[in-house]
Amino acid sequence: MVVKASKAEKKIAYDAKLCQLLEEYTQILVAAADNVGSNQLQNIRRGLRGDSVVLMGKNTMMKRTIRMHAEKTGNTAFLNLIPLLQGNVGLIFTKGDLKEVKEEVAKYKVGAPARVGLVAPIDVVVPPGNTGLDPSQTSFFQVLNIPTKINKGTVEIITPVELIRKGDKVGSSEAALLAKLGIRPFSYGLVVQSVYENGSVYSPEVLDLSEDDLVEKFASSVSMVTALALAISYPTLAAAPHMFVNAYKNVVAVALATEYSFPQADKVKEYLAVCISCTFPSDCIVLYIFTKSIIIYHRMNAGPKQVCCCCCPGCWRW
Structure with a gap:
């Protein structure tokens, strides 16, 4: 005859299992389980078998066990899980790649009829x-x-x-x-709501970011920081090159206007003298002067056998 465990014994066994999982795993997915049937949940467990464990339970029991484990081990990072335990949720403990586990869980969605009283998840x-x-x-x-x-x-x-x-x-x-x-x-399945990793909590959308997305976001952030630093004249590592270039432009502009001489300004004056003495002066247009490199666009109507000057875009010697 099989003796059924009492409620107290079940709670002790559940506490021990959850504490063991918290001790063993550092990556946890918090997933909503609304309208997920027992057979569907079993299929998900079988699909994740190997490096992942799905644990369901009452939120109050999970919160109590997490608090006890945090006090016992002194690892207060686990307390970050408590605010995430809202509604009908479960925990997926894993040692695998978080993105792959998330995608594997999403495979087990099943179609369901529209029942009276349900809140429609989609149009x-x-x-x-x-x-x-x-x-x-x-x-x-x-x-x-x-x-x-x-x-x-x-x-x-x-x-x-x-x-x-x-x-x-x-x-x-x-x-x-x-x-x-x-x-x-409608289709229902476990839906990952939050990700816990080594004490940090973040949105599951982060898992969908590729390396190119991260590089693009980093470059965009650097551009915004640079623009802000230049606007308020605050020196930063990103803004410093632009500040040097702007200062160089201003100094060269002053030197050209006042006939003041220094090596870099003299070089610019040489470029301008070459442009003025161009074989086709009427076709030589100076577009941008006071920068560290002066852009000279030489538009020619001459044939291929005619000789062009050094400011022709075919030369770009400067």
């Missing part, structure tokens, strides 16, 4: 077309303001109709219609 649109229902069902569609016509003895929906909006509760008429049409609009 539900009934597509146009033949429903296969007999003309006696026309009044049913009229109640829901769905335009129909009779075609070859069956009811046909004329245009697509938004039957249920995201966030609205499913009514009895909507549920009955979707059941008649054989439409299972």
Whole structure:
């Protein structure tokens, strides 16, 4: 005869299991389990078997055990999990790649009918077309303001109709219609809400970022910091090169205006003298003067055998 464990014994066993998992794993996914059936959960456990463990339980029990474990070990980082335990959630402990585990969990979503009272997770649109229902069902569609016509003895929906909006509760008429049409609009499974890793908590969207995304975001941040530093004249490592260039521009501009001489300014004056003595002076246009490199665009109408000057874009000797 099998003796059933008492509630107290079950709590002790659960506490021991959760503490063991907290001790062994440093990566935890917090996943919502709304409308997930027991068979579906078993399939997810089998799919993750190897380097991951799925643990469900009452939020109050999990919070109590986490607090006890944090006090016992002195590792207060586990307390960051407590605010995440809201609603019907479970914990996925893993030693594998977090992104791969998240993708594996997402594979086990299953279609489900629209039941009365459920909050719609997505918009539900009934597509146009033949429903296969007999003309006696026309009044049913009229109640829901769905335009129909009779075609070859069956009811046909004329245009697509938004039957249920995201966030609205499913009514009895909507549920009955979707059941008649054989439409299972919703899909349910474990949905990762938060990621815990070595004491840090972040959104699961971070797992979808590629290396190129990170480089792009870093470059964008550096650009914003540089722009701010230049605007307020605050020296930073990113802004310093731009400040030097701007200072050089100003000094060269002053030297050109006042005939003041120093090596870098003399070089610029030489470039300008070359441009002035160009074989085709009417076609030589100075676009940008007071920078560390002066851009000279030489537009030529001459043939390929004619000799061009050193400021021709074919030379770019400077």
